[in-house]
Amino acid sequence: MTAKESTLQREKYDVLIIGAGGAGLRAAVEAREAGLSVAIICKSLFGKAHTVMAEGGAAASMGNVNDKDNWMVHFRDTMRGGKFLNHYRMAELHAKEAPDRIWELEMWGALFDRTQAGKISQRNFGGHEYPRLAHVGDRTGLEIIRTMQQKIVQLQQKDGREFGDMEAKIKVFAECTITEILKENGKIAGAYGYWRESGEEVLFEAPAVVIATGGVGKTFKITSNSWEGTGDGHALALKAGANLVDMEFLQFHPTGMVWPPSVRGILVTESVRGEGGILTNSLGERFMFKYIPDVFKDKYADNEEEADRWYLDQDNNRRPPELLPRDEVARAINSEVKAGRGTEHGGVFLDVSKRIPAEVIKKRLPSMWHQFYELAGVDITKEAMEVGPTCHYVMGGVEVEPDTAAAIGVPGLFAAGEVAGGMHGSNRLGGNSLTDLLVFGRRAGEGAVNYVKSAGANPVSDASIKAAADRIEAPFSRAGGENSYALHAELQEVTHNLVGIIRTRTEIEEAVIKIADIRARSKNVAVSGGRLFNPGFHLAFDLDNMLLVAESTAKSALLREESRGGHTRDDFPGMNMKWRQMNNIASFDGNQVNIKAQPLPVLPKELFDLFDVHELEKYMTPEEIAKGGSN
Amino acid sequence: MARKLNLRIWRGDATDGGLKDVQVDVNEGEVVLDVIHRVQATQMGDLAVRWNCKAGKCGSCSMEINGKPRLACMTQVASFDENETITVTPLRAFPVIKDLVTDVSFNYKKAMEIPAYEPPKDLAPGEARMQQVDVERSQEFRKCIECFLCQDTCHVIRDHEENKPSFAGPRFFIRIAELDMHPLDMLKNRKRTAQEEHGLGMCNITKCCTEVCPEHIKITDNAIIPMKERVVDIKYDPARMFAGLLKREKRN
Ligand SMILES: Cc1cc2nc3c(=O)[nH]c(=O)nc-3n(C[C@H](O)[C@H](O)[C@H](O)COP(=O)(O)OP(=O)(O)OC[C@H]3O[C@@H](n4cnc5c(N)ncnc54)[C@H](O)[C@@H]3O)c2cc1C
Ligand code: SF4
Ligand code: SF4
Ligand code: FES
Secondary structure, three states, X not given: OOHHHHHOEEEEOOEEEEOOOHHHHHHHHHHHHOOOOEEEEEOOOOOOOHHHHOOOOEEOOOOOOOOOOOHHHHXXXXXXXXXXXXXXXXXXXXXXXXXXXXXXXXXXXXXXXXXXXXXXXXXXXXXXXXXXEEOOOOOHHHHHHHHHHHHHHHHHHHHHHHHOOOOOOEEEEEOEEEEEEEEEOOEEEEEEEEEOOOOOEEEEEOOEEEEOOOOOHHHOOOXXXXXXXXXXXXXXXXXXXXOEEOOOOEEEEEEEEOOOHHHOOOEOOOHHHHOOOEEEOOOOOOHHHHHOOHHHOOOEOOOHHHHHHHOOOOOOOOEXXXXXXXXXXXXXXXXXXXXXXXXXXXXXXXXXXOOOOHHHHHXXXXXXXXXXXXXXXXXXXXXXXXXXXXXXXXXXXXXXXXXXXXXXXXXXXXXXXXXXXXXXXXXXXXXHHHHHHHHHHHHHHHHHHHHHHHOOOOOOOHHHHHHHHHHHHHHHHOOOOEOHHHHHHHHHHHHHHHOOOEEOHHHHHHHHHHHHHHHHHHOOEOOOOOOOOOHHHHHHHHHHHHHHHHHHHHHHHHHOOOOEOOEEEOOOOOOOHHHHOEEEEEEEOOOOEEEEEEEOOOOEHHHHOOOOHHHHOOOOOHHHHHHOOEO | OOXXXXXXXXXXXXOOEEEEEXXXXXXXXXXXXXXXXXXXXXXXXXXXXXXXXXXOOOOOOEEEEOOEEEEHHHOEHHHOOOOOOEEEEOOOOOOEEEOOEEOOHHHHHHHHHOOOOOOOOOOOOOOOOOOHHHHHHHHHHHOOOOOOHHHHHOHHHXXXXXXHHHOOOHHHHHHHHHHHHOOOOOXXXXXXXXXXXXXXXXXXXXXXXXXXXXXXXXXXXXXXXXXXXXXXXHHHOHHHHHHHHHOOOOOO
């Protein structure tokens, strides 16, 4: 044994959870409550994961505001929003279990906003037929993270009473980055990483790993995501032999801030539109009426009077087109700006000031008010905001077994939350992510528990440790190589310009070549300074992940010759029913990412029958309709 | 258009360190975190700084800017004079790890010491009914983004390492107050344990914590003072103590 191996920090747990966002924490609670020992690992401090930034709310058909709501309506909305590319089983489980997951949070101490009757209040959001989003002002994610953080403390206090050590069975390893998932004999054995603080390395041994690492926004130039959104889990899973499904689908949220430049991309919550905000162009025109696609004509108002009446009477009027699914609104804004009807800084106007009294705005949208007042010098109770699309969410992700969240092809590996694919199809509805985290976080925890109970120990070999350690060492031993900050900026430029909101073959082909070139050069990244909290060193590893994600996205985008949800091809406008039956599956051969199309699971009859057949005719071929679902 | 800014950054680690002067470009509308990132990307690749949301929502980018505890992502460069040098240093109340990053584990330890929420035993999920006015008091405290600026500024621990074991700090006084005012929480005696075990008695209501809170939580007026007043009541009013035995002591 070398000196290094003998001093290496070694940790042993039943279940390893990579990520302390909503999905990771919910999985951790499930695994600990089932009696297993759990390590939670995250790149930032505990409580700072992306989930904390979620604003608008969590979608669950509790029916507190409109009692016509139920899981079937929610399921239909989710499938429509995803343009029927969703894995039906995930959408079904999500719609059925979301209310229980919200009520459970309430039992753990969460304090959601209330209705008159004292129930959890629910707000309107794009693509949801009824008011459905449980919320706390516009800081819902904070409430969810804090509630689960405190739930974990509660479990720790219980362990403290039982074992004399609060961290005996569940421990948070904060500011620790996983660089490798380790397998032995084809099964999960653990993970390897470094402490961001000290730069020291650490080995985790565990028969089950849950990946809950969130999104990939930092691959793009304009994004609502934080530095953490570098697609680590996507890349770790690929390298461990799992597949990524439909990585071409990225959600560009229609309303990011556009001015001043330093805040470009920061999210303006959809609740602004849910609460009555309207979109106008530089001519003062409320342009969304022009952009209602045929498939949605019967659900959205085509005139201002009806749209305005909807806020008062939702049963007898169609919804305002500002509340169309995000992909539609983002493309509409993009078109307005391209046509020269944008604002001075290349956005459009979003205005609540003319419709809602100042004190109500401050009450319902307090953090938006703050954000604009302090960062842009704009008082949203008096003036319009300037907004434009920002890369927000990745629909694509690890291919999983819906019921257990097990990653297909890698025994012992699980994935939940934004890093998992399938649930949202080609476009996610707002509010569906927060409940996705809870529903599938719980299921991943349960899946891991069942796996661990039947799987034996699977120790990590010295060879695997050495390989992982060598990789961390490498950038320090190079002198005068590439700068990771510069390469990252270059990658963001490529993705933004060539695989952004609107795509076309020649540009995507160019992106594939350029990404490969950056990846080749990234092998030569050198790091200045030492190991102690060194962001340049951290970025070198994050960059490697982003490059694999970008490659998967570009290659999948090239293959899919249609426009659907978060993937718009200028050279193939419109949906193609043949492509609706296909998922693009990305895998990694150790050298490059390869994509193959794979048939999508067919909607079973009982779910097929939940829809009006005329609606399905807009998405499905006559043969599919004639079959009327599987079995 | 871009102008030059004189920035003075504390660089070093637990063993040694000092202020370093740099010149950096700054553009219209930029916040202090933006210029720190520019320094990082162009001049000091290993400069350590924490951040996540860049929108005042996560509480990661806490540091001292010209000696005041602030969020770097919410501090406009334009709020200082054009030729003023901006000095950024790590939080003083916590041990430095490197550059602008400090060891805030003290706060996570304290969080683990506050007794958890205790739900009513007989309440089924989905059955809770609470009025908005009743949840609002606790909701104010649940806005906390755990930036720990209030902890950093509180003189009880800022320069008094020796007080740390017995003092939870303003962040955790509002946590206790939040649970105490929670319409469903069943655990008794939160106020008394705040006083006796978490150091509420050491606070002398200087209100510095409230002043630095980026969420504008009225830490002193709405949490600390009401709890202190009730503790006094509970301690010296035998009738109330008796009532408390019969009824849940929540609303006194
Ligand atoms: C500004 C904003 C607002 C949003 N608003 C809403 C909303 O209102 N409603 C809604 O439903 N959705 C919303 N979303 C989307 C939603 O918040 C996210 O999709 C969701 O929070 C992702 O949760 P997660 O648990 O999958 O991962 P995250 O919360 O992103 O957490 C990922 C975790 O993984 C850790 N991690 C990552 N890589 C590694 C590694 N290599 N090693 C160790 N740890 C690692 C991170 O440190 C972090 O703890 C919003 C998103 C943003 C950005
Ligand atoms: S009011 Fe109390 S808790 Fe707040 S800063 Fe002063 S002494 Fe500290
Ligand atoms: S109470 Fe305010 S200052 Fe203190 S940690 Fe919370 S948000 Fe920060
Ligand atoms: S980066 Fe989140 S509060 Fe400053």
